Amino acid sequence: MSTWIKMSCVVCWLLLTVHLVKAQERPATIRYNLPDTPSSLKNLTQADTTKISNQINYALTVVLHDMDSAVWLMEDALYKSEYLHFDVGIAAAFCDLGYFNNRKGNYAASIKFYQSGLPYAERAFRGSTSLAMYYTSMCTPYYYASDFDSISHYVYKAETLVNGRQIKKTSEAIDVSSVYTNIGMLWNSLGNYNKALSYLQKAESTLKAFEQKPKKKEFEELYKSTLAIIYSDIGMVYMGKKNTDSAFHFFSHSLEYNSMMPAAITGTAAIYAQRKENDKALEWYNHALKVTEETKDYSDNMHAKVGLGQLYYEMKDYRKAEAMLLSVLNDMKLRAGIDVPKLYETYHTLSQVYAANSDYRRAFRYSETSLTMLDSAFRQEKLQSVYELELKAKTAEKDKALARKQLQLSQTEAKVREKNMWMGIIGSGSVLLLLTFVSLYSNNKNKQRLQAKQIQALQQEQEINNLKSAIQGEEKERARMARELHDGIMVRLSTVKMNIKTLPEQFKHLNSTDYVNTNYYQQIIEQMEEATKELRATAHNLMPDMLLQGGLPDAVYYFCNSLQKNTNLIFSYQQYDEINRMLPEFELSVYRIIQEFLQNVIKHAKATKVLVQLSRPQEDTLAITIEDDGIGFDIQAAGKNGMGLKSIRNRIQAMNGIIDISSEPGAGTMVHLEFDIPKNV
Structure with a gap:
């Protein structure tokens, strides 16, 4: 990044x-x-x-x-x-x-x-490539702030400006290739390396088209610098794909255009470190530190320091490793932003350094902190997944709109042909008119059947894509749960295991009664309880206990109570009519929709009071009302720009439900939902 x-x-x-x-x-x-x-x-x-x-x-x-x-x-x-x-x-x-x-x-x-x-x-750069560059440059701080909704918004606007553009000048080529480069690195951060490579290769081909053309002096160095960035980023993508040979090739190519490219220097050092060529790795990391200190590039300087600290640890030079990694933590205290993945690597490596020096107390402390960083990284990964799904949704919408336009064009062409045929029929004799009419009618029927088949094929393809997206989402959730159990709970239990191993040495003179009263024993018990709570929370995320035991009303009531305890909001829960148990899948879907609306109230509404009301106006109808006294919002603007509201509407529509939102800026918001209750078949 x-x-x-x-x-x-x-x-x-x-x-x-x-x-x-x-x-x-x-x-x-x-x-x-x-x-x-x-x-x-x-x-x-x-x-x-x-x-x-x-x-x-x-x-x-x-x-x-x-x-x-x-x-x-x-x-x-x-x-x-x-x-x-x-x-x-x-x-x-x-x-x-x-x-x-x-x-x-x-x-x-x-x-x-x-x-x-x-x-x-x-206003100044309306419709120009410079405006597209401005949009993508804004994505950098939004990335570190984990605001992926804003990144999605501005990347979409930038790509709309440059796609299909006729490039006539070197300055435009630099702008467009830079936009493609930034979008490629966005996909790289999401782990979609193939898509990242396609954008970076598009950036390279856009710029290479102007390689032999004469350039103004002020663009010559900028042209080379931009190419150096593209090749450096391609190297980073290959590092993500674990293809170090290709990564080394492109890092070298980048340094040919700009010998002071920090990412390429740091990447080369990392490759030497992976190959266990420690002397070369040490030389390149020190070179990266020198370059980033001269250019005052904080981000790449931190990356170089973390890599150098890990290298010293691998070389068993624990004193230098500790000093380098502690300097990284000190640098981060002076900054307003935090690079969570690098911070996790720093704490994790420090824990290993102290464990190697038999300083288990510090090792335990830094291991605990690294777990916190790891949890933050998982939250960031979830946001990245949401951003990737939003991009896929936008792409699907564009494809669907293109299909509609093609269908309209086909229908228009058919009408033109039909009109011309009628003009020929009028000029012919009555017998020819009758024969032509029969032929036209038959052709028109065939075209309608063909168009109906095309529409049906498009709908089936869209359903298949939606099913694939759902399956991918489920697989990602399973993978996330596996990582959470392995890297969260298992690490806690490993820590407890390490503490238990030290018991014979530390408390060999104590009897069992005295040992039970020690702080060390109580600490182990607390760690086991924390691991149990974390395991229970993980299971609760899959299917809330209250929803399984008491049904939808009890689960909603419990959720409102928990939000009131953890926020400054006052929740009022009301229930009218008796609401019996319904299909578990239906209850879970409605519960998740209510959760999402209440999370939006906490995040955006700035409200003080929230009302949640459940009722059953008819035997086969479930009604839900959510009302707050917050700042409200412009419904039309949110409908055009908000992917979250569109996603909720689509889910409600898929459940054969209806939604009515009443809101004005400064006047609060009321959401009314109605669902047909499915029969328990």
């Missing part, structure tokens, strides 16, 4: 090459600190926009060795651009300030800067 940070830098250079567009009324921006307004500010004119662009470009070179000066220059350029209503300068400055904060690990601030510059970028 460090490659994305560098791609943001590419965006900033490209934003300075587009045509200048006069600004209109400006939206509000975030606050930032600047020196007093210079007296010369009043003398600025539109002719000074070139100087502002040069200042922004210069700040991008300063950031490599003096971050504070670069920030000051960029804020000053932003201040001047706002004074002149210079949209391109405002968008470029906000983008670069977002990049600077992302480079320092301040992901929340980075997102604010990108969002503040987005209206200006959409």
